[in-house]
Amino acid sequence: MVIEDPIEVPDDLLWVKKLDYEVDILKNTDVRSLLPIESEGKNFVVLKTRTVRLEKEYPSDFVQAQIAVDTVLSEILSSGDILNKQFEPGSQKRDWTVIEASTFDDTRFLTDDQRSVVPDPLTRCIEVLIDFYKVLRIQKWSPVSLLTYERLNPIVVQVREDLVDNRHRAELLIRLNHFNYGPALNARSISREEFYGMSYLADRLRNNDPFLQSREYRLNALFEFKRRGYYDQAIIQIAMSSEVLLSAIGRMILWEGASDGRLHISEVPSYWKGMLKDRIKKIYGRYLSTKWSYNSNAMTQWDERIVKIRNKVVHEGYYPSRIEILQAFQAADNLEFYLADCLEEVFLHFPKTSYCYIGRQDLLRRFDGCVLKFFLPTVHEEELHWLQSFHAWSQELSQNYSR
Numbered sequence: 001m002v003i004e005d006p007i008e009v010p011d012d013l014l015w016v017k018k019l020d021y022e023v024d025i026l027k028n029t030d031v032r033s034l035l036p037i038e039s040e041g042k043n044f045v046v047l048k049t050r051t052v053r054l055e056k057e058y059p060s061d062f063v064q065a066q067i068a069v070d071t072v073l074s075e076i077l078s079s080g081d082i083l084n085k086q087f088e089p090g091s092q093k094r095d096w097t098v099i100e101a102s103t104f105d106d107t108r109f110l111t112d113d114q115r116s117v118v119p120d121p122l123t124r125c126i127e128v129l130i131d132f133y134k135v136l137r138i139q140k141w142s143p144v145s146l147l148t149y150e151r152l153n154p155i156v157v158q159v160r161e162d163l164v165d166n167r168h169r170a171e172l173l174i175r176l177n178h179f180n181y182g183p184a185l186n187a188r189s190i191s192r193e194e195f196y197g198m199s200y201l202a203d204r205l206r207n208n209d210p211f212l213q214s215r216e217y218r219l220n221a222l223f224e225f226k227r228r229g230y231y232d233q234a235i236i237q238i239a240m241s242s243e244v245l246l247s248a249i250g251r252m253i254l255w256e257g258a259s260d261g262r263l264h265i266s267e268v269p270s271y272w273k274g275m276l277k278d279r280i281k282k283i284y285g286r287y288l289s290t291k292w293s294y295n296s297n298a299m300t301q302w303d304e305r306i307v308k309i310r311n312k313v314v315h316e317g318y319y320p321s322r323i324e325i326l327q328a329f330q331a332a333d334n335l336e337f338y339l340a341d342c343l344e345e346v347f348l349h350f351p352k353t354s355y356c357y358i359g360r361q362d363l364l365r366r367f368d369g370c371v372l373k374f375f376l377p378t379v380h381e382e383e384l385h386w387l388q389s390f391h392a393w394s395q396e397l398s399q400n401y402s403r
Helices: 024-028 061-077 121-140 192-206 210-228 231-259 265-272 276-287 297-316 322-345 351-358 360-366 379-401
Strands: 014-022 042-054 094-103 155-161 168-175
Touching (some): 014 024, 042 061, 042 121, 061 094, 094 121, 192 210, 192 379, 210 231, 210 322, 231 265, 231 276, 231 297, 231 322, 231 351, 231 379, 322 351, 351 360
Antiparallel strands (some): 042 094, 155 168
16 A cells, blocks of 8 residues: 655554454464464554665656555565656655564454454454554644645555465455445436425525535545544534434424414423423424334334444543444434334324425335325425425524423
């Protein structure tokens, strides 16, 4: 792996990180050719930095990175120069840092439970490298940019060392696309109908739609997790997304109840006072369907996998693991589906809240058409007015009653 910013570490030093899971075959395998200590059956990542000084100028950074990798690869394989003579040089010196990251390829030896949570060899090496860079910045007290997945040069060469004969074999030339890191994004094209519907979403955003704001935080979390590799920032964004959603549904229920006279404005403070969890229990417990329970699986997961992890990050400096972030995303998904199911049952009591959150297409899928025929024909035009009214009402509520 190539880093454009040189790391000023002596080339003969090794950074060793034992991973937090065991591989049975390593318990009886001598890996001291890679590790300066016994692995004790645990997998590991070993980092070695190599500084390559290019005494010449080449056409592009991409080419320079190729040559830096080739220089180190030639040393490992003892195969001589491969690329260095293909380009006409200029006269500029440039230092590149090439990272030799070693880990045991445990792909065939993982248990079924481990396969679902253990990252692939390349991902685990990148994770340890990013953590190493964080520590290096602190040790040097240097205000340089954090190393992120995007700031790695896309060229990665995979080499295999046989622990029996100690021979190295070059296997793969990988070009990173920033989505190798963690689960791949489900990229899809936008249909013509969706494209023209984007103006509707833009109107909703301009009218401070809290449900779209919640989705934005979820996208921010995906970016932090999959593109930058910042797990602490990812959990904070997931927590913000869920809290905005839970608060918005509660406030919108109060707004709709107050606007049609079912809830007197003087009753609102008694429901709104207190922390978010207190408000949820009071509002949801009073107005949502019999499906609702604060002790439901979805709410328990929200509390255990999102709220508590986020609090540990913010208040204790905790750094969550990859599996904790994946569990938090799943908990957020479960919460969204659960709240939609609860609102579906009270649709006739809170049609505006249900429509703004669940949306037209999902409502049509959930209900028989005859149930909605008197409600949906004009609601598309009215929804923006609802959001405007709700936002103004909500702002006044927050100013008057929030802690």
